[in-house]
Amino acid sequence: MMAIVLGAIVVVYLVICWFVYTAQRRIVFPAPTVGRTPAGNVELLRIEGGTLMLFRPPPARGPVVVYFHGNGEQIADSAWLADLFTRAGAGFAAIEYPGYGLARGLGEPSEKALFDAAERGIGHLVEHRGILRNEVVLAGQSLGTGVAMEMAARGHGVRVLLLCPFTSLADVGARIFPFLPVRLLLQDRFDSAARASNVNVPVLVVHGTDDELIPVDHGQKLAARLPRGRFLSVAGAHHNDLWLFDEVEAEAVPFVLGKHDDAP
DSSP: OHHHHHHHHHHHHHHHHHHHHHHHHHHHOOOOSSOOOOOSSOEEEEETTTEEEEEEOOSSSOOEEEEEOOTTOOGGGGHHHHHHHHHTTOEEEEEOOTTSGGGTTSOOOOHHHHHHHHHHHHHHHHHHSOOOGGGEEEEEETHHHHHHHHHHHTTOOSEEEEESOOSOHHHHHHHHOTTSOHHHHOSOOOOHHHHGGGOOSOEEEEEETTOSSSOHHHHHHHHHHSTTEEEEEETTOOSSOGGGSHHHHHHHHHHHTTTTTTOO
Protein backbone atom coordinates (compact mmCIF):
# COMPACT_ATOMS: atom_id res chain seq x y z
CA MET A 1 0.00 0.00 0.00
CA MET A 2 2.80 2.40 0.91
CA ALA A 3 4.45 1.74 -2.45
CA ILE A 4 1.19 2.58 -4.24
CA VAL A 5 0.79 5.83 -2.29
CA LEU A 6 4.38 6.85 -2.97
CA GLY A 7 3.97 5.97 -6.61
CA ALA A 8 0.85 8.10 -6.84
CA ILE A 9 2.66 11.04 -5.20
CA VAL A 10 5.52 10.73 -7.67
CA VAL A 11 3.09 10.64 -10.60
CA VAL A 12 1.25 13.73 -9.34
CA TYR A 13 4.54 15.55 -8.80
CA LEU A 14 5.73 14.71 -12.31
CA VAL A 15 2.42 15.89 -13.76
CA ILE A 16 2.81 19.19 -11.91
CA CYS A 17 6.36 19.52 -13.26
CA TRP A 18 5.16 18.77 -16.78
CA PHE A 19 2.36 21.35 -16.48
CA VAL A 20 4.73 24.05 -15.20
CA TYR A 21 7.24 23.26 -17.94
CA THR A 22 4.66 23.46 -20.74
CA ALA A 23 2.87 26.51 -19.30
CA GLN A 24 5.93 28.44 -18.12
CA ARG A 25 5.94 31.03 -20.88
CA ARG A 26 2.34 31.93 -20.09
CA ILE A 27 3.46 32.38 -16.49
CA VAL A 28 6.64 34.33 -17.25
CA PHE A 29 5.07 36.42 -20.02
CA PRO A 30 1.46 37.26 -19.07
CA ALA A 31 1.17 39.45 -22.16
CA PRO A 32 -1.73 41.93 -22.42
CA THR A 33 -3.95 40.68 -25.21
CA VAL A 34 -5.60 44.01 -25.98
CA GLY A 35 -3.21 46.51 -27.50
CA ARG A 36 -3.56 50.19 -26.60
CA THR A 37 -2.20 53.03 -28.69
CA PRO A 38 0.19 55.13 -26.59
CA ALA A 39 -1.29 58.48 -25.59
CA GLY A 40 0.47 61.82 -25.83
CA ASN A 41 3.01 63.36 -28.15
CA VAL A 42 4.85 60.17 -29.07
CA GLU A 43 5.43 58.38 -32.36
CA LEU A 44 4.63 54.70 -32.81
CA LEU A 45 7.27 53.17 -35.04
CA ARG A 46 6.89 49.91 -36.92
CA ILE A 47 10.36 48.55 -37.54
CA GLU A 48 11.26 46.04 -40.21
CA GLY A 49 11.27 42.58 -38.63
CA GLY A 50 8.05 43.08 -36.69
CA THR A 51 9.18 45.26 -33.79
CA LEU A 52 7.04 48.12 -32.49
CA MET A 53 8.57 51.06 -30.65
CA LEU A 54 7.26 54.19 -29.00
CA PHE A 55 9.57 57.15 -29.67
CA ARG A 56 10.02 60.78 -28.80
CA PRO A 57 13.29 62.46 -29.81
CA PRO A 58 15.17 64.63 -27.33
CA PRO A 59 14.26 68.35 -27.48
CA ALA A 60 17.90 69.06 -28.34
CA ARG A 61 21.03 66.94 -28.78
CA GLY A 62 21.07 64.68 -25.76
CA PRO A 63 20.52 61.21 -24.32
CA VAL A 64 17.68 58.91 -25.30
CA VAL A 65 16.29 56.56 -22.68
CA VAL A 66 15.54 53.15 -24.21
CA TYR A 67 13.07 51.54 -21.83
CA PHE A 68 11.96 47.92 -21.33
CA HIS A 69 8.75 47.41 -19.38
CA GLY A 70 7.58 44.76 -16.93
CA ASN A 71 6.11 41.40 -17.86
CA GLY A 72 2.42 42.30 -17.52
CA GLU A 73 2.63 45.71 -19.21
CA GLN A 74 2.82 47.11 -22.73
CA ILE A 75 4.50 50.17 -24.23
CA ALA A 76 1.37 52.30 -23.80
CA ASP A 77 1.92 52.01 -20.04
CA SER A 78 5.32 53.64 -20.46
CA ALA A 79 4.22 56.69 -22.47
CA TRP A 80 4.08 58.96 -19.42
CA LEU A 81 7.81 58.45 -18.91
CA ALA A 82 8.40 60.27 -22.20
CA ASP A 83 7.07 63.45 -20.55
CA LEU A 84 9.21 62.91 -17.47
CA PHE A 85 12.45 62.54 -19.39
CA THR A 86 11.64 65.16 -22.03
CA ARG A 87 11.24 67.78 -19.30
CA ALA A 88 14.80 66.94 -18.29
CA GLY A 89 16.09 67.24 -21.86
CA ALA A 90 16.23 63.57 -22.83
CA GLY A 91 14.47 61.59 -25.53
CA PHE A 92 12.54 58.40 -24.89
CA ALA A 93 11.91 55.08 -26.63
CA ALA A 94 10.03 52.01 -25.39
CA ILE A 95 10.47 48.77 -27.33
CA GLU A 96 7.56 46.34 -27.37
CA TYR A 97 7.93 42.62 -26.77
CA PRO A 98 6.72 40.14 -29.41
CA GLY A 99 3.23 38.91 -28.56
CA TYR A 100 2.46 41.89 -26.31
CA GLY A 101 -0.34 44.40 -26.84
CA LEU A 102 -0.06 45.97 -30.28
CA ALA A 103 2.63 43.40 -31.17
CA ARG A 104 0.25 40.49 -30.60
CA GLY A 105 0.52 38.22 -33.61
CA LEU A 106 4.06 39.41 -34.36
CA GLY A 107 5.75 36.43 -32.75
CA GLU A 108 5.72 34.78 -29.34
CA PRO A 109 7.57 36.10 -26.29
CA SER A 110 10.73 34.34 -25.19
CA GLU A 111 14.11 35.45 -23.87
CA LYS A 112 15.62 35.32 -27.37
CA ALA A 113 12.61 37.05 -28.95
CA LEU A 114 12.82 39.93 -26.47
CA PHE A 115 16.55 40.31 -27.03
CA ASP A 116 16.10 40.29 -30.81
CA ALA A 117 13.37 42.96 -30.60
CA ALA A 118 15.62 45.09 -28.37
CA GLU A 119 18.50 44.83 -30.85
CA ARG A 120 16.26 45.86 -33.73
CA GLY A 121 14.87 48.81 -31.80
CA ILE A 122 18.26 50.13 -30.74
CA GLY A 123 19.63 49.56 -34.23
CA HIS A 124 16.77 51.56 -35.74
CA LEU A 125 17.44 54.52 -33.45
CA VAL A 126 21.10 54.58 -34.39
CA GLU A 127 20.78 53.83 -38.10
CA HIS A 128 17.58 55.70 -39.01
CA ARG A 129 16.85 58.28 -36.29
CA GLY A 130 20.23 59.90 -35.93
CA ILE A 131 20.78 58.83 -32.33
CA LEU A 132 24.45 58.39 -31.51
CA ARG A 133 25.51 55.22 -29.73
CA ASN A 134 26.94 57.29 -26.88
CA GLU A 135 23.53 58.90 -26.41
CA VAL A 136 21.69 55.63 -25.69
CA VAL A 137 20.78 55.09 -22.03
CA LEU A 138 19.20 51.73 -21.19
CA ALA A 139 16.44 51.41 -18.61
CA GLY A 140 14.29 48.52 -17.47
CA GLN A 141 11.78 47.63 -14.81
CA SER A 142 11.23 44.13 -13.40
CA LEU A 143 11.39 41.73 -16.38
CA GLY A 144 12.71 44.59 -18.49
CA THR A 145 15.86 44.75 -16.36
CA GLY A 146 16.84 41.37 -17.78
CA VAL A 147 16.59 42.79 -21.31
CA ALA A 148 18.48 45.96 -20.37
CA MET A 149 21.28 43.93 -18.78
CA GLU A 150 21.71 41.76 -21.89
CA MET A 151 21.81 44.82 -24.15
CA ALA A 152 24.40 46.43 -21.86
CA ALA A 153 26.49 43.24 -21.86
CA ARG A 154 26.42 43.38 -25.68
CA GLY A 155 27.90 46.87 -25.58
CA HIS A 156 24.79 49.04 -25.96
CA GLY A 157 24.16 52.03 -23.72
CA VAL A 158 26.44 54.42 -21.86
CA ARG A 159 24.42 54.14 -18.64
CA VAL A 160 21.84 51.68 -17.30
CA LEU A 161 18.90 52.34 -14.97
CA LEU A 162 17.44 49.24 -13.33
CA LEU A 163 14.18 49.38 -11.36
CA CYS A 164 13.36 46.42 -9.07
CA PRO A 165 15.67 43.98 -10.88
CA PHE A 166 16.27 40.30 -10.19
CA THR A 167 19.56 38.42 -10.09
CA SER A 168 18.09 35.80 -12.42
CA LEU A 169 14.65 34.52 -13.31
CA ALA A 170 15.69 31.13 -11.93
CA ASP A 171 16.29 32.72 -8.52
CA VAL A 172 12.85 34.32 -8.61
CA GLY A 173 11.17 31.08 -9.69
CA ALA A 174 12.94 29.02 -7.03
CA ARG A 175 11.60 31.39 -4.38
CA ILE A 176 8.01 31.26 -5.69
CA PHE A 177 8.02 27.51 -6.36
CA PRO A 178 10.47 26.07 -3.79
CA PHE A 179 8.98 22.60 -4.19
CA LEU A 180 9.81 22.40 -7.91
CA PRO A 181 13.15 21.90 -9.73
CA VAL A 182 12.81 25.34 -11.32
CA ARG A 183 16.43 25.55 -12.41
CA LEU A 184 16.00 22.37 -14.47
CA LEU A 185 12.63 23.32 -15.95
CA LEU A 186 13.21 26.96 -16.83
CA GLN A 187 13.70 27.84 -20.50
CA ASP A 188 14.09 31.63 -20.23
CA ARG A 189 16.68 32.45 -17.57
CA PHE A 190 17.44 36.17 -17.89
CA ASP A 191 20.57 35.65 -15.79
CA SER A 192 21.52 39.24 -15.05
CA ALA A 193 23.93 38.28 -12.27
CA ALA A 194 26.00 36.24 -14.72
CA ARG A 195 26.10 39.19 -17.15
CA ALA A 196 27.02 41.78 -14.53
CA SER A 197 30.80 41.51 -14.89
CA ASN A 198 30.48 42.36 -18.60
CA VAL A 199 28.60 45.60 -17.92
CA ASN A 200 31.31 48.22 -17.43
CA VAL A 201 29.21 51.39 -17.62
CA PRO A 202 27.54 53.24 -14.71
CA VAL A 203 24.46 51.41 -13.45
CA LEU A 204 21.90 52.76 -10.98
CA VAL A 205 19.90 50.00 -9.27
CA VAL A 206 16.68 51.16 -7.58
CA HIS A 207 14.68 48.80 -5.37
CA GLY A 208 11.87 49.16 -2.84
CA THR A 209 12.38 47.72 0.63
CA ASP A 210 8.83 46.32 0.62
CA ASP A 211 8.90 44.75 -2.84
CA GLU A 212 6.55 41.79 -2.54
CA LEU A 213 7.51 40.11 -5.83
CA ILE A 214 11.28 40.53 -6.15
CA PRO A 215 12.89 40.99 -2.71
CA VAL A 216 15.20 43.94 -2.25
CA ASP A 217 18.20 41.67 -1.73
CA HIS A 218 18.08 40.84 -5.47
CA GLY A 219 18.83 44.47 -6.27
CA GLN A 220 21.51 44.65 -3.60
CA LYS A 221 23.27 41.52 -4.84
CA LEU A 222 23.11 42.60 -8.47
CA ALA A 223 24.49 46.08 -7.69
CA ALA A 224 27.37 44.49 -5.77
CA ARG A 225 28.31 42.40 -8.83
CA LEU A 226 28.35 45.36 -11.21
CA PRO A 227 31.78 46.99 -11.67
CA ARG A 228 30.21 50.47 -11.60
CA GLY A 229 26.94 49.73 -9.84
CA ARG A 230 25.22 52.05 -7.35
CA PHE A 231 22.30 50.95 -5.21
CA LEU A 232 19.35 53.10 -4.13
CA SER A 233 17.08 51.60 -1.49
CA VAL A 234 13.60 53.17 -1.42
CA ALA A 235 12.04 52.78 2.02
CA GLY A 236 8.44 51.58 1.91
CA ALA A 237 8.29 51.12 -1.87
CA HIS A 238 6.69 48.02 -3.38
CA HIS A 239 7.16 46.41 -6.77
CA ASN A 240 4.90 48.65 -8.85
CA ASP A 241 4.96 52.01 -7.08
CA LEU A 242 8.61 53.08 -7.22
CA TRP A 243 7.90 56.20 -9.31
CA LEU A 244 5.50 57.47 -6.64
CA PHE A 245 8.48 58.11 -4.37
CA ASP A 246 10.15 61.49 -4.95
CA GLU A 247 13.67 60.19 -4.40
CA VAL A 248 13.38 57.88 -7.43
CA GLU A 249 12.88 60.73 -9.89
CA ALA A 250 15.38 62.86 -7.99
CA GLU A 251 18.08 60.20 -8.47
CA ALA A 252 17.07 58.61 -11.78
CA VAL A 253 16.74 61.74 -13.92
CA PRO A 254 20.19 63.23 -13.12
CA PHE A 255 21.67 59.77 -13.57
CA VAL A 256 20.16 59.45 -17.04
CA LEU A 257 21.64 62.84 -17.94
CA GLY A 258 25.10 61.64 -16.88
CA LYS A 259 25.43 63.80 -13.79
CA HIS A 260 26.23 60.83 -11.54
CA ASP A 261 28.68 58.95 -13.73
CA ASP A 262 31.56 59.52 -11.34
CA ALA A 263 29.58 58.87 -8.15
CA PRO A 264 30.77 55.91 -6.03
